[in-house]
Amino acid sequence: MKVLKRGFLIVLSIFLLSGCWNRIEINDIAIVTAVGLDLFEDNQLRLSLQVAVPSQLGPATGTTKGGKSTFIISEMGGTISEAYRQLQEKLSRKIFFSHSRVLIIGEDLAKNGVTHMLDFYARYQEPRMHSSIIVTKGRAVDILKQEPTLENVSAEVANEIIKRKVGLRISIRDFLDMLLTEGVEPVAPQFVLVPLEVKSDSQSKEKQAINGAGVFKGDKLVGWMDDSETRGILWLRNEMEEGVITVNIGEERGGGKISTNIIRTESDIVPELKDGKVTITINTRAEMNVLENASEVNLGDPENIDKLEKEIEKEIKDRMRMTLDKAQGELGSDIFGFGEALYKKYPKEWNNTYKEKWDDEFSEVEVIVKPKVFVRRVGLIRHS
Structure with missing residues (x-):
């Protein structure tokens, strides 16, 4: 009888152990490292994703094995969701946002308003709310395309600079809090492309750098603070x-x-x-x-x-x-x-x-x- 009971419990436990029923294999996903958003004609949104190439990622170098560590893919849409679904049709793997650390917003789109974009981040479960939000003069996709020198991917360059506390550090959650709180307006760090060498005759490739801040009124960008003025923001905040x-x-x-x-x-x-x-x-x-x-x-x-x-x-x-x-x-x-x-x-x-x-x-x-x-x-x- 005891043997029968033990056998019954073992069989029952097998059915109760579900395991990782919803796991996603790394070979089935396209890992997004950064997101760029720009505004085009007819209020069309351009969603640009920086996607990692796992086989090319190596320690402390932008490229290994003779290939690039990331590639850029983009699509247009009336909303982020629409552009995202069209992007998914281009890729053989499922787009995976959970490793994205940076959201970069182009100037034209920031001036037009960002509420609907942040609505996507607040509703969709994959994008991380503690990802850094950045605004840039010009197009966000140009920042994504820069090849890193010390890091594996350009998104990591932005993230590491922010972590070094040399300027503003604003997450998507922080930005939303400022947007929804009475008596305070949102602000976000500005990223620009600057040469590594100053006043050099050699052709120095442009790189990312924090250089000031974008100032918002409501959800719209109304102007810029330069680097010195941004230091004042840090003192005052x-x-x-x-x-x-x-x-x-x-x-x-x-x-x-x-x-x-x-x-x-x-x-x-x-x-x-x-x-x-x-x-x-x-x-x-x-x-x-x-x-x-x-x-x-x-x-x-x-x-x-x-x-x-x-x-x-x-x-x-x-x-x-x-x-x-x-x-x-x-x-x-x-x-x-x-x-x-x-x-x-x-x-x-x-x-x-x-x-x-x-x-x-x-x-x-x-x-x-x-x-x-x-x-x-x-x-x-x-x-x-």
Whole structure:
């Protein structure tokens, strides 16, 4: 009887063990590493996919075995879904989005509006919401076509640059959150094609680089911030993690320059509402180390350290002010979240007075910038 029971349990367990019933073999899929979206005539969308060639992927090189590690395939459609289905008809393998790390949007499409594109990402289960979103002047497909030097695929170049924290890092989820949150407008890093060598007579191939940011109002691109202005965005949004600040030393102190690198920073937005007037105060605290002293200043003198801290504070304030002036003036877009901060502190006043007219109010808001810098280490070499 016991033997019979054991046999029955073994047979039953075989039927209950379903295994990986829905597994997808790697030989049956086309792995997408990056997605590019551009706008063409008649509001047609061009969907471009960078697809990996697994047999050609090798360590730390763009191509191996004499072939390219990726290829580009594209198709037109009224929506992403329509273009995607037509692309699928071109490929013998199932398009697989789950490994895509970058979504690149061309300028014309960004200016036309991106809500419907992000709707596809929010609904379809394969694309990853934490993929980076990037905007570029010109066409997105041109970024995808660039051959990498150090990485296997060009999408990985973009991803690694973003991970190095040299500029804005915005995921699709972050962008959607900004788009749906009252009192803050979306912003995304801008990628451009730049040569590896500067002012060189040799023919240097263009490569990808972060160089500024695309500023949105609602879901439409309204303008660009250059690299210096984007550093101001990072300070104002409390996202500055790494960087170098160089200050000029006056001729009365011997001239030259001193470069410092950022250890840590913290910025907070403090809104105040008095007599119907909104004031925003930005309190910024930064800790720095001296990286290079190309001046005659003796860094062993505490008085000189105090002066250096004041000069760095002025440099930070100037950068933030430059960014604020452009955002409040030319672009009229609250990418810093001042409205969101106002809503959190004064929810009743926001809903009754400022919610419907914040676009106009933002440009008139007085913003007070208060940076405080501490130089922690100057090194053992106190003179240049």
